Amino acid sequence: FHPQNVLGIRQFADTLGCSKLIVSADRYIHQHFSKVANGDEFVALSYNELIDVISRDELNVKSEECIFEACMRWVKHDQEVRSEYLPLILANIRLPLLSPQFLADNVATEELIKTSHKCRDLLDEARDFHLMPERRALVSTTRTRPRCFDFVVGLIFAVGGLTKNGESVSTVEIYNPATKEWNMGEAMTMLRSRVGVAVTNGKLYAFGGFNGTARLSTVEIYDPRQHRWSQGTAMRCKRSAVGVAALEDYVYVCGGYDGVTSLSTVERYCPRTDTWSSVAPMMKYRSAGGVAALGGYVYALGGHDGLSIFDTVERYDPFTDTWTKVVSMLNRRCRLGVATLGNKLYACGGYDGNSFLRSVEVYDPVKNNWSLIAPMNVKRSRVALAANMGKLWAIGGYDGESNLSTVEVYDPKTNTWTFVAPMKHHGGGVGCGVIPTPFQD
Numbered sequence: 001f002h003p004q005n006v007l008g009i010r011q012f013a014d015t016l017g018c019s020k021l022i023v024s025a026d027r028y029i030h031q032h033f034s035k036v037a038n039g040d041e042f043v044a045l046s047y048n049e050l051i052d053v054i055s056r057d058e059l060n061v062k063s064e065e066c067i068f069e070a071c072m073r074w075v076k077h078d079q080e081v082r083s084e085y086l087p088l089i090l091a092n093i094r095l096p097l098l099s100p101q102f103l104a105d106n107v108a109t110e111e112l113i114k115t116s117h118k119c120r121d122l123l124d125e126a127r128d129f130h131l132m133p134e135r136r137a138l139v140s141t142t143r144t145r146p147r148c149f150d151f152v153v154g155l156i157f158a159v160g161g162l163t164k165n166g167e168s169v170s171t172v173e174i175y176n177p178a179t180k181e182w183n184m185g186e187a188m189t190m191l192r193s194r195v196g197v198a199v200t201n202g203k204l205y206a207f208g209g210f211n212g213t214a215r216l217s218t219v220e221i222y223d224p225r226q227h228r229w230s231q232g233t234a235m236r237c238k239r240s241a242v243g244v245a246a247l248e249d250y251v252y253v254c255g256g257y258d259g260v261t262s263l264s265t266v267e268r269y270c271p272r273t274d275t276w277s278s279v280a281p282m283m284k285y286r287s288a289g290g291v292a293a294l295g296g297y298v299y300a301l302g303g304h305d306g307l308s309i310f311d312t313v314e315r316y317d318p319f320t321d322t323w324t325k326v327v328s329m330l331n332r333r334c335r336l337g338v339a340t341l342g343n344k345l346y347a348c349g350g351y352d353g354n355s356f357l358r359s360v361e362v363y364d365p366v367k368n369n370w371s372l373i374a375p376m377n378v379k380r381s382r383v384a385l386a387a388n389m390g391k392l393w394a395i396g397g398y399d400g401e402s403n404l405s406t407v408e409v410y411d412p413k414t415n416t417w418t419f420v421a422p423m424k425h426h427g428g429g430v431g432c433g434v435i436p437t438p439f440q441d
Contacts, residue, residue, distance in 0.1 A: 003035035037070035043077040087118035096129035160192035161430035196244035197431035208239035243291025255286035262287035290338030337385030349380035384432035396428035403428035
């Protein structure tokens with residue numbers, strides 16, 4: 001497939017009734033929507049074909065703005081005929097998830113929207129979503145539900161961590177699901193265990209960590225196209241055992257340990273400008289907690305404050321710059337692995353103050369509850385968890401006796417964990433991230 005021909009192939013497969021090719025083409029369209037939408041085939045879609053694409057939860061887009069801009073391009077390609085469809089098209093775009101700035105500067109100023117009563121009603125709904133955040137829970141429609149593309153196919157990077165003897169390393173290993181093998185990657189410039197890792201815009205970011213003698217504030221950025229690391233602007237605080245999540249255009253770095261105390265502070269990094277800003281602190285001091293983005297929020301789970309290990313969960317709303325308490329996990333956990341898959345939040349392993357854990361639980365934001373799923377095969381604290389190919393990958397960790405190089409994979413369809421190839425050069429405690437294959441060289 002290619003962004004310039006996949007829609008045509010999909011139409012051809014539909015004509016022939018070739019269901020397997022249709023599924024493969026749809027998956028490609030969903031994963032590469034931004035590139036597909038810029039092609040000539042996109043503006044040649046019929047109205048029904050357009051709605052079929054943009055209504056999908058599975059669209060993999062950086063933000064809903066991409067879908068709005070693609071649809072306006074489709075309408076204006078034949079404006080005289082297609083403008084009558086605009087209210088129906090906007091009803092399938094999740095306008096409440098657009099930023100207030102984009103709504104004001106790009107949506108409200110669009111003449112085709114200004115002249116349509118139905119379009120203006122949808123714009124008002126989106127504005128109310130931002131103006132009255134306390135009512136969001138009462139306004140639950142498809143348009144307020146974030147899209148969730150969870151079949152990212154990429155290379156898994158295991159970054160930094162520890163040797164079997166517990167020494168910090170700069171080593172990077174890369175797992176290729178196609179070959180089912182780990183290979184050495186380009187090492188970081190610094191030793192980093194307990195490092196925070198995030199992937200955004202096809203680049204991998206390593207934040208802080210511990211080099212064996214000191215906590216770090218430094219940042220390194222890996223570009224897979226150039227196969228090299230570069231330095232980013234340092235954080236304002238030194239942080240190891242830190243939680244990190246990418247959301248929209250930013251990376252949020254939450255809590256951690258500065259060498260003296262557990263932290264509640266949160267810094268927000270802008271990759272575009274390589275700058276930092278402070279946002280509202282968490283409600284608790286959290287070191288060795290788990291952090292992940294889900295549904296437009298940043299979630300912080302578990303961890304400890306130096307005295308107590310938590311089961312508590314809180315989430316950050318970037319629109320209101322506030323943290324709100326969410327229903328607690330079923331178990332206390334620090335040094336846990338956290339990832340999102342299928343519009344759900346998973347927490348695995350960790351340490352509860354008495355035992356090293358292999359239990360795994362999942363949070364459903366629709367039901368607002370946690371439930372247990374199949375436990376891992378091995379107890380793992382300091383475990384890294386990554387979502388890739390519709391599955392969860394639990395990487396390394398510590399079982400109470402040894403640092404681990406083993407890796408196991410969870411399949412939500414069968415509720416089972418299966419071992420895959422172990423890391424070759426790590427003894428656990430790694431940070432991990434998945435760089436989607438379109439960004440690979």
